[in-house]
Amino acid sequence: MDVLRAEGLSKHFGGLIAVNEVNFHIKQDETAGIIGPNGSGKTTFFNLLSGFFPPTAGRIIFLGNDITLIPPNKRVMQGMVRTFQLVSVFNTMTVWENLVLSTIRFRREQTKPNRFFLSSAKDEGIRKNCLEALKLVGLESRAMTLTSELAYGSKRMLEIGIALSLNPKLLLLDEPLSGLSDSEISEVLNLLHRIKKNLTLVIIEHKLSKIVDLVDRLCVLNEGKFICEGKPDQVLEDSSVRECYWGKEEIDQRAT
Numbered sequence: 001m002d003v004l005r006a007e008g009l010s011k012h013f014g015g016l017i018a019v020n021e022v023n024f025h026i027k028q029d030e031t032a033g034i035i036g037p038n039g040s041g042k043t044t045f046f047n048l049l050s051g052f053f054p055p056t057a058g059r060i061i062f063l064g065n066d067i068t069l070i071p072p073n074k075r076v077m078q079g080m081v082r083t084f085q086l087v088s089v090f091n092t093m094t095v096w097e098n099l100v101l102s103t104i105r106f107r108r109e110q111t112k113p114n115r116f117f118l119s120s121a122k123d124e125g126i127r128k129n130c131l132e133a134l135k136l137v138g139l140e141s142r143a144m145t146l147t148s149e150l151a152y153g154s155k156r157m158l159e160i161g162i163a164l165s166l167n168p169k170l171l172l173l174d175e176p177l178s179g180l181s182d183s184e185i186s187e188v189l190n191l192l193h194r195i196k197k198n199l200t201l202v203i204i205e206h207k208l209s210k211i212v213d214l215v216d217r218l219c220v221l222n223e224g225k226f227i228c229e230g231k232p233d234q235v236l237e238d239s240s241v242r243e244c245y246w247g248k249e250e251i252d253q254r255a256t
Ligand SMILES: Nc1ncnc2c1ncn2[C@@H]1O[C@H](COP(=O)(O)OP(=O)(O)OP(=O)(O)O)[C@@H](O)[C@H]1O
Pocket: 013, 016, 018, 036, 037, 038, 039, 040, 041, 042, 043, 044, 045, 085
């Protein structure tokens, strides 16, 4: 069964067509990569899927239900979780507080409105869930560290940890490797290789060489349209893909 299907999805910003009648689907436990030049509509596509913008046209089917018009937080509660091109965590909170806050915010059960959120960290279910996520991303020794003190790569790991703590049925990662050092990239890739077996994952990435081994399928977006998709090696040999990347080092360095 398809976990997600986008049908004829478009987004116009005035006269600019950022996403142009896109069709996309992903099966359970599949890992798909989305690549494409700057400004080709990758992030806008994620913004449509996750409900940050209403589409100009088209519809989104998630786990068999039409979610085109439902708000972003409800999509998260149904299991669609995303991370952002620029890491999005609360710098003024500790690592642990970031995790607990997200877990409580997106819980299906209502928390009592008069209950201060951190007191809910005593809830054994929440505590266990957050601790597991923290261990998965290797940040357990940093639990009480103020997030602003973390290196960018650790913030990225925290952001992914938060996403995983929400038990996603579909995880959307927008350029999770951007801005990271080589060793931080290895850590994030290592994590993604470990978790991808039991996860449906869509990853936008510029660093093609880093994801060819990770993804089952690669989709190339150019000027708001998917121009090619298939096994990573075949896609990277495709002449239309090479043309839209012409002169860009990413393609030629893919074997490095
Ligand atoms: N909120 C917005 N308002 C107006 N135009 C926008 C908005 N968001 C994106 N765009 C435009 O839509 C196009 C696609 O942008 P988008 O951010 O989706 O590209 P991208 O493929 O993610 O690029 P990058 O690789 O640089 O992250 C660009 O021309 C961009 O300027």
